[in-house]
Amino acid sequence: MQYFREYYYKNHLGIPDMLFQREIGFIPFNGTMIRHKKFDSQNEIENFVRRAIPRHLYYSSSYYRFPDQHKMLEKEWLGAELIFDLDADHIEGADKMTYMEILAEVKKHTLRLLEMLMDDFGFEEKNIRLYFSGGRGYHVHVESDRIYTMDSDSRREIGDYIKIEGLNMEDLKLLDDSYFEYGILKKFNIYISNFYRNLDENYIKKVFPKSWWNYLEYLEKYYNGEKIRDFLSNEKGNKFKLLIKQNKSNENASIDYDRIILGKILEDFKSNALAEIDEPVTTDIHRLIRFPYSLHGKTGLMVKPVAIGELKTFNPLDEAIPDVFQGRDVKINLKIDKFSIEMNRQNYNIARGENSVPLYLAIFASAIDVADFI
Template sequence: MIGSKAVRAAFREYYFKQKLVEAPNNIEQREFGYAQFGIPGMVRHLSFKGAGELTATLVREVPSDVYCSNALYRFPTLPMQEKQWQGADLIFDIDGKDLHLSCVPSHSYPICSNCGHASPTLEKEYACPACGGKKADYVSIPCAKCIEGSKKEAARLVEFLSGDLGIAKENIRLYFSGNNGFHFHICDDSYRPLDSQARSDLVGYLAGVGLIAESVGVRRSPGSDLAFVKFPRSGLDYGWRKRVAETLDIGASSTIRLTNIVKEKGGYSAFKAELDRITRQMGVRIDPQVTTDVHRVFRLPGTLNSKSGLTKLRCDIARLESFDPFADACQLGSTKVKVKMKTHAKARLKGQTFNIAKEEAELPAFAAVYFMCKGLAEAA
């Protein structure tokens, strides 16, 4: 956990002046928690009566990270088994690291787990140059390709939620996570009663997992791996059926074409495996644990992320393409801060490029905090 006085001071200034923190609806039924600078663990089972009380706590405590439950409880301050769960908002998390983009190694830095030494490049077989340690934590400074990848995934999820599930776009709240991804909050009370299994089924649908071949008209012949085609009466004009039909270039009258495709693949089982590959590729890569956990505490919108010093910031879905998290979510001040760099590092923040090769540098607070939160610098 970052414990620098300079970082805490920048966070304090932000919360003192802040206008972006969003108090959730039904605030008195939520469980809150926060992490503290330099102290492991989290202060949990907190409750607030209103936005003013929440803000006062942020200013007084200056937390490194702030969380709020997606669940509603009758008694949010009691132990988990006594809270009396009343339902939970539906949430989704798209994390850039789960996209496994090819650019990541070029802007990742290994930090020795033993001594904290940072190295400039990702090593194939890591050995700390300072102490010889073999274990490292890897931090990444996301590049434009990383953000574009997360944006595409977010736009795809919006399409599924609005098109397949019929959720009104005004009920889909999209947020930059404050580091390298996006969070979705669904403001539709009809989803609150869903249990973990129902949410897991929903995640499977969105990820394209488990679509059966029969749903697009391919059926196994009894007692063999041969197949025959019989299209569903409801057609191929919506949801996954439509996506698969467009990919295979078939329609509700393409019996012969689909039969030939199945034969070319090698029969029912081979086609089913190909269908699974296609749907997984077209599905949305979301963190299933975030959505299925009905007791999760989730980063509070408008608060700072200690992994970057950036804000969890609400994004307009219609303007997602032009959203620049390294400008829009970079909300800290510009007071000069002296830092000692652990390694050569580069980042673009608020339209400025910081390419720091020298050991000591004086940077605006927003840039200094970013490098320190990443573990690539410390206060001089």
């Protein structure tokens, strides 16, 4: 707690717009969430934080007429930003990853999300604020008149799109070709096209181990006047129309081929294109989100703004370490056999017992409960 106090006395918070219409909440070092606070200025909230020393500090993505009222109806909701929370909770296999591996994987999903928001939804970079969460991922805020008054159901539809929910072959085969000229279906068509332009026989052998050669021969047959492989290699048109056969001879065999391989490609596409977001965060129009430049109580790292163009090279373990935690060493007792991490462009490999380490590493190790201060 003493180091958090030092940080807040020497640093400023990043103040969201219309602070006086935001609900403020925090979790102290000893106790549970306290919320329904209201502050009118940066000076007022920073003075409060320096007295309270929160372990976690939040503000509402919503705007309220009376943010300090305790009942939601009495707050009088005026609108809300569109929020996306990306972290390890929804990443498959995250429980077997190191912290650094988790950060890298969540970054991939964040980049996918940003691409969809700008390319598919048409939001401009100026409408999007990106933050490292201070923990295991990123927060994305969309600020636009187009979304402020959206209800939870509308936000859920956006979340479903981001997670590529609801795509199935039975529905896809009935769509007109024009649906594949924009958005996620256009990207899917390009994915299918690239798959067949660069057909990998080893992949086909895995899908059809006993009939892979028959499938390659099937691709040389014709559909609507062109070879099936050429049809699938074309970036335009609805490929799932192959599931509706005009030629009744050998209908079942060909449909089985198409259904199996297109289903597999669809699943591959989803895993490579979707962004794993915490959808309840997106749909919640009363959500509290971490305060910019506050400290995350489970890492000691800053909730730091990140320029969208710099995300690919951004490394939280270098760039989210507070300056006030650098330049001095302290002693810790490591409670596990060994602990390895790269922080501040240095590799650390620490053994059980007493160790002298940089303060930022000591705070991080203590926060994740693998070490105690001595």
